[in-house]
Amino acid sequence: MTKAKPNVVLIITDQQRFDTIRAAGCTTVYTPHLDWLAKGGTLFTHAYCTSPMCSPARASILSGRLPSSHGLVANQYAKLGAKGLHLAEDVKLLADYLGPAGYHTAYIGKWHLGTGSDRRGFRDCVIRYSESEGDTSRPEDNDYARYAEKQGIDVVGKRQGSEPDPELYDTWTICGPSRVPLAHFVSTYLCSEAETYIRSRAGADSPFLLTWSCIEPHAPFVCPEPFFSMYNPADMVLPENYRDESGQRWLQRADRQLQTALQFTEIELKTMWARYLGAVSYIDHLMGRMLGVLNDTGQLDNTLFIFTSDHGDLMGSHSLILKGASLYEELIRVPLIIRPPAGMRAQGIVPRTDGLASQIDLVPTILSICGLPPAREAQGVDLSPLMTGATDSVRDAVQAEFHSTCWTELMSPLRMWMTRDWKYVESREGDHELYHLAADPLETRNLAEDPQYTEQRAKMAEALHDWCRRSGDTWPEVPTPAPEVMKPAGPRHHYSWFHRPKK
Ligand SMILES: [Ca+2]
Numbered sequence: 001m002t003k004a005k006p007n008v009v010l011i012i013t014d015q016q017r018f019d020t021i022r023a024a025g026c027t028t029v030y031t032p033h034l035d036w037l038a039k040g041g042t043l044f045t046h047a048y049c050t051s052p053m054c055s056p057a058r059a060s061i062l063s064g065r066l067p068s069s070h071g072l073v074a075n076q077y078a079k080l081g082a083k084g085l086h087l088a089e090d091v092k093l094l095a096d097y098l099g100p101a102g103y104h105t106a107y108i109g110k111w112h113l114g115t116g117s118d119r120r121g122f123r124d125c126v127i128r129y130s131e132s133e134g135d136t137s138r139p140e141d142n143d144y145a146r147y148a149e150k151q152g153i154d155v156v157g158k159r160q161g162s163e164p165d166p167e168l169y170d171t172w173t174i175c176g177p178s179r180v181p182l183a184h185f186v187s188t189y190l191c192s193e194a195e196t197y198i199r200s201r202a203g204a205d206s207p208f209l210l211t212w213s214c215i216e217p218h219a220p221f222v223c224p225e226p227f228f229s230m231y232n233p234a235d236m237v238l239p240e241n242y243r244d245e246s247g248q249r250w251l252q253r254a255d256r257q258l259q260t261a262l263q264f265t266e267i268e269l270k271t272m273w274a275r276y277l278g279a280v281s282y283i284d285h286l287m288g289r290m291l292g293v294l295n296d297t298g299q300l301d302n303t304l305f306i307f308t309s310d311h312g313d314l315m316g317s318h319s320l321i322l323k324g325a326s327l328y329e330e331l332i333r334v335p336l337i338i339r340p341p342a343g344m345r346a347q348g349i350v351p352r353t354d355g356l357a358s359q360i361d362l363v364p365t366i367l368s369i370c371g372l373p374p375a376r377e378a379q380g381v382d383l384s385p386l387m388t389g390a391t392d393s394v395r396d397a398v399q400a401e402f403h404s405t406c407w408t409e410l411m412s413p414l415r416m417w418m419t420r421d422w423k424y425v426e427s428r429e430g431d432h433e434l435y436h437l438a439a440d441p442l443e444t445r446n447l448a449e450d451p452q453y454t455e456q457r458a459k460m461a462e463a464l465h466d467w468c469r470r471s472g473d474t475w476p477e478v479p480t481p482a483p484e485v486m487k488p489a490g491p492r493h494h495y496s497w498f499h500r501p502k503k
Contacts, residue, residue, distance in 0.1 A: 005207040005370050006341035007303040008098065009290070010362070012061060012211065013283055014054065014110065015218040015323065016309035018047070018333040020280045028237055029277045030230075033288035034337065037307060041339030042350055042387040046420070047357040048398045052311040052323045052331040053405065054112045055085070057359060061310070062093040062113075062211075064363030064378025066399060068473040073403035076114035076134065084134075084485070085407040086114045092377055094363055095121030098209045101372050106197050109190045109213035110135070117141040122211065127193045129186055130160050131215050143193075144186050151184050161186035162215055164222040171500040173268050174220035175275045182224035187214040191286040195293045202297035207370075212290070216283050219313065219322060221275030227282035228275060236270040236277075239317040239330065241442040247318025250326050253429060254410035255402075258324030259499070261316045269316045276315060301342040304369050306362065309334045318443070325412035327400050327425050327433075328443055332416075334359070338387060340369055350389040356420060357383050358398045379471060399467060403478060408487050413478045417464035424448075424460030428476050434460065 018024060022031045023038035024045065050060040055075045056067035067073045076085040095105040099121050107122035109129070116137030119126045129144035130136045139145065148155045155161040161180055169176030178185055194212050201208045216223060242261065251258055261269060287307065294300040314320040317330040336357060340349060360380030367375055368382040385391045402414040413428040423443070425433040434448040434457050447453040468475045 005102070006343075007201070007207045007299060008103075008209045008366055008370065009294070009303055009305045010061075010094070010209070010211045010366075011287065011305075011307045012058065012110075012213040013217065013307075013309040013335075014213070014215050015311060015313045016216075016280065016283075016335055017312040017315060017330055018045075018335050020217070020277060021335055021337075023337075024335065026277075028231065028235060028273075030281055031284040033284050033291060034307060034335075037287070037291070037305060037339050038337045039351065040345065040349075041305070041337055043352045044336035044338070044357045044383075044386075045352060045354050047308070047334050047336035047359075048332050048400060048418075049309075049311040049334050049359050050399070051401050051403070052327065053402070054310055055114065056401070056403070057310040058112055058213075059087055059091070060359045061308070061362055063091050064360045064375055064380045065091070066360060066379055066471065066473070067401050067403065068475070068478075069379060069471065071479075072113065073401070073479055074407045074409070075112070075405060076407055084114065085481075087120075092375065093120050093122075094211070094366065095119075095123070095209060097363065097367060097372065097375055098370070099123065101370070102206050104201065104204065104206050104208040106208060106210045108194050108197065108210065109187075110215055111213070122209075125197050127190065129190070131162070144189055147189055148180070148184065153180055153184055155180075161189075162222060164220065169222075173264070173271050174499055175271055176220070176222055177228040178222050178224045180224070182227075185224045187216060187282070187286060188224070190214060191289050194290055198290065198293045198299065199297055202299060207302075214283065214286070217276050217279035219272075219276075221272055221279065223275070223279040223282045227278045227285070230278045230281055231274040233267060233271040233274040236273040238266065238269055238273065239315065241318055241444055242269065242316040244318045244442070244444045246444060246446065247314075247320045247326070247328070249431070250320070250324075253325040253412040253427070253431070255325035255405050255412040256409060257322060257405040258314075258326060259321050261314070261319045261321045263499075264316075264321075272321075273315060276313075304341050304366065305339040306366070307335065307337045308359070308362070324405060325402055325414060327402060327414055327416045327423075329441075332400050338365070338383070340384075340387065344369060344384075344388075347388065349387055353386045353392065354420075355383075355386045355391075355393045356395050356398050356418075357386070358395070361394075397463065397467075399464075407481050408485050410486070411478065411480075413476070415464055415468070415473075415475050417460050417467065422456065422460055424457065424464060426461065426464060426476075428478070432457070
């Protein structure tokens, strides 16, 4: 193996909507490094996650398979032991393809695949912290906790190191600057570790794969100053469909994490947006640092750089916030920028494509650009013909799925079949959705029960069921947790950091 193969840097943020990057049309945010990345590569305007939850989506990014195929259908919690949900040993991940091809493999940051400290095929450099239970098997595996201790910083709780300053935190809007200052904040630490890793690879014989993942801009809306206060809430623009109360209907689904936005005033929602975008600008700053080190060490030209997120957040759209049993655009459409290595750029790259793309396409695309054989197990397609302009479409439809927020929660299973013009969501609870995206891109008119569209709905359902048959998805049968791990039905779930009324 020579370094003729490009390095690969894959960035995965958490809960970042597609419309939060200036290059993607968000005029209220500053994302100069992401915009620069988009300028030298391809911005995908219609890239979709497979499921709007961490574990299923992240496993899809890394395996090229839908949740019904890789099996991690909901968020896992390893503490449940054998009855918990785990990524099966035989699911091959990106590093399992690149490692044997001679790549040095690194994983830095959030994992959330329920394998404890094990990062599967990512073997050569691993930096862990414990954002979610189960990301570290033993306390001593938590690299960030050890770093923080050396700085005299005590990190506690689920969101280790990214918790807000308790004196400045507003429990109603869940907004507050971080307790840990910028220099020692967890994602800054993860970025510094990435820089160290990138420097260590300069002059090495073999190419590297670095996957880097952070918790931002996931709620609660916490990040270090000066990014936290970077935007004035009054300047924020709420989503065009934030008054669409038809979304309230989905609060009735069994899943209990989705929340109503109607409980907030306009300025409260704008405050959440200001802090959310502040966290996006913080990520952008970290991207600038990594790109700078790649450039300083002469490795940028030979690097395939990919920026994406696991899924989105409703952030007020359809009068809802956060995520849950819904497959609205704001939840499933993700940022995706791919900047190919110089050799491919020299042949001409389309700066922007509206072609449909899915998270499951990343593994096939990376393997293709690296000149490696395709992954037999992956269900996605190679996106590089969209980037070179060879075609404006590599797939007729994208699929998405939903099972439950957590494996322990009540299920509200969904399946989606979406073309550029139509979206059909089939619900096991019977409350299906059909949107004519071409005429109603904001998804405010559900046509599923409209007799005028019976034929269209049947056509979409047939395409979905045909895909399920071909892909081995047993829908409408879905995996069921053991009854003893299920939380009892009751009031909506409240996370420790969740909206609490003002005192
Ligand atoms: Ca997530």
